[in-house]
Amino acid sequence: MAATALKEQLNGLVNSMFAEGLLDEQFQQLQMLQDGSNPGFVAEVVTLFCEDSERILADLTKLMDQAVVDYSKVDAYVHQLKGSSSSVGTQNVKLACIQFRQFCEENNQEGCMRALNVVKHEYYHLRSKFETMLQLENRIQAYETKQQN
């Protein structure tokens, strides 16, 4: 029972994320890849994504803080973040990255600063939802394992 409720909650959360544009079809692909033999796949990917993104964002912040910004490096990082966010299906972050890259190409420092902030904002918003999601998943897992035992 509790498990069902939890599952409903989880579905509701994920659906809302889709509706908001936080997630896109790519995330659905990941969900499909998770099955009995790979139960923690989504969680794994999400966790990896969060770690990676935070690292990149920290590096980006450092780069943007410099007096003379090396846009090629910045672009490289943003490109990377864009790649991973698109692979996970985190749409908003990806879109923000695309915008960021635009500014990079133009070597627009102010634009880049703003874009970086947008990316961060989107990311942190997403992260909090992911955290909830993972917690729910863990609890569901715990229930199901308990039930099996």
Place this chain on the structure above:
Amino acid sequence: MAKVQQMPPSSVDTSSIYGGSSAKVREPIPKDFPVGMRVLVVDDDTICLRILERMLLECRYNVTTCNMAASALSILRESKGGFDVVISDVHMPDVDGLQLLELIGLEMDLPVIMMSADKRTSIVMQGIRHGACDYLIKPVRIEELKNIWQHVVRKKWQDNREAEHSDSFEDSDRRATNDAENNSSGNDATDNAIKSQKKRRDSKEDDEGELDNSDSSSKKPRVVWSVELHQQFVNAVYQLGINKAVPKRILDLMNVPGLTRENVASHLQKFRLYLKRLSVDQHHTGLPNSLSGVGSNAKVPFLGSLDFQPLTATGQIPPQTLASWQEELLGRPFGSFAMPAMDQPLLQQASMQGAKSVPVEHGIAFGQPLMKCPATMPTEFSQSNVAVRGLSSGFPTWSSSKVISASNLGGLSNDSNLQVPVLQQQQLHPVLSESHHAINVQPSCLVLPSQASNNFQERENPVLANQNSVVLPTQSSMSFQSGNNPTPMNQNSIIVPARSSTSMQADNNLGLTNQNSSLTSFQGGNNLGLINRNSITLPSQPLTSFQAGSSPAPISHSSSLKKSSRIVDYNLLSSNSSNVQLGEAQVSDEVFKNFTVLNSYSIPKSISSSVSSCTNVSMGWWAQTLGGNIGPVNQSCLMPSLSNIQGAGAMSQALPDQGQGKNLDLANLSNIRCGGTLSQILPDQGQGRSLGFIGKGTRIPSRFAVGDIESPTNGSSLNDNGEILNRGHLGFNGDV
């Protein structure tokens, strides 16, 4: 030390896909393919890597992941034949994905799929140019991955076809039929395979001139279509009339003992296909006319499609021959220069940067392009396959013992260590017709004029050294040294007129070192990229020294030949699209343009006119020489096209001879790998000048951007010399 491996006939039967002899023995495709297909994924992004891995496992493939290109390479090297396909990201911190692509193509000749979040057409184009067999845009969906096995199958087929074609024709025909029948997937790769096979001389199986191909049914001694033999054949065909030439009658006319009707039949078939292809390309050249006239056209095409068999034993060009050849080239209207369309598989591979394939492709895998330099050469050819007519007896032997056929680029990988570039003797079918001789220089052929001392040294390199035929005039000494380079070293043929000495050194380069050129000394040390050297043919003043220091990027040097002020040299490196740098083109007063891009070699002609066309991996353009010869050749693979243009407007490049000997017929070399394939066909305008490509030295660079294939404006006149070359058109396609 090419390995000659013969596949027992039985194995041919069992696997239709893998039939044929090949230096690389491939295992037959497993029954439940594509399940269990071995994929190597390379991406620095851990997340993508994990997701891909999961997806590929879901497709039931066998997956290995790697997040660094360097480790991927070492994995691949350690387990040769252990993978079926590689998927690699384009943007990686340590090694550029494109470079990796070329390397893999060159060294291992595996299909490589690129992927990136970057979906700009230009980037995708680069990937294709460098030889990617597919390009996926991130985020990658599982449906796309489910289909990647087709690339494996297609490639195997193509390889088989090429192998077959390099073997005796009959066998290949037979095998082709078998393959076709057995091709259940029904993909139309077959057609492509045939085409690419034509274009790409992948004579992996031809090791050192040996035909070790086992045909499906029985082993037949391979017929080596030597220059003389081919000449006889062509004569017979013309005598009978191209439309009326039937194998039986040709055979009778040729009156060659030991030749069977089947040999002739298959040879004729190829010849016809080639002619057809030429005629299609040249709409305004009267092919038939040319056929009747010079017949060079015919030849040219033929050359393209012919597999060059390794040079004959001697592989030497006797001085006299060379001299006479030069004379021929210079004095006569040039026949078409046929550039065989070689697939440049290799080149591509070589993205050559390092050990293997050059980006390109250039692959740079080098498909061994056949280079044909039609030159009006005197008919006799000595044994050497180099279709350098006019060479009198025999060719100088190669000092180097090994010839690496360019075509083996892909196949070279079979030897991880090439001691010396092996000169593959390829049979050159001279396109000889009255007026023109085609010089086919096989990538691997090295024709050295007497007194040429070539020292090829390839030490410890798992690289494939492709040497395109080098035709050295007397007194040329070439020493190639490529030490410790894990990359294939391609040398485009260099035709050096007397007193040219070329020394190439490519040490420790991770990329592909291409040298086209004669008379230049290249030094490339520790370059990680592709070093392209364009060769410059200088008729008498050798010069050009390329030096590519430890550059991680492809370096192209263009050497300019200055010869009677008409030399413009372009270096166009297109192999590494990203890093191609155009070398300096020096334009001397006279315009002599040589462009050699990666694979291009120019045949220096003593007379300024010689123009060598270079095939470049990604772009090959040739400026023409004085004679208004243009020989652009563009090949992604290393297929240098030699075009010698003589002052008289000889054309080097296989151009259908319009009767003037100026034809530029550039076979298209498809490059699989390197760069894209550029096929250029220059129709002969019938004017003495054909332009292959023009570019002034300086212009060229701008014209050819890496990754861009621009067809030179049609026959733009050579500006430098103020000559207006008639150009046929160059059909360059930038597209792969």
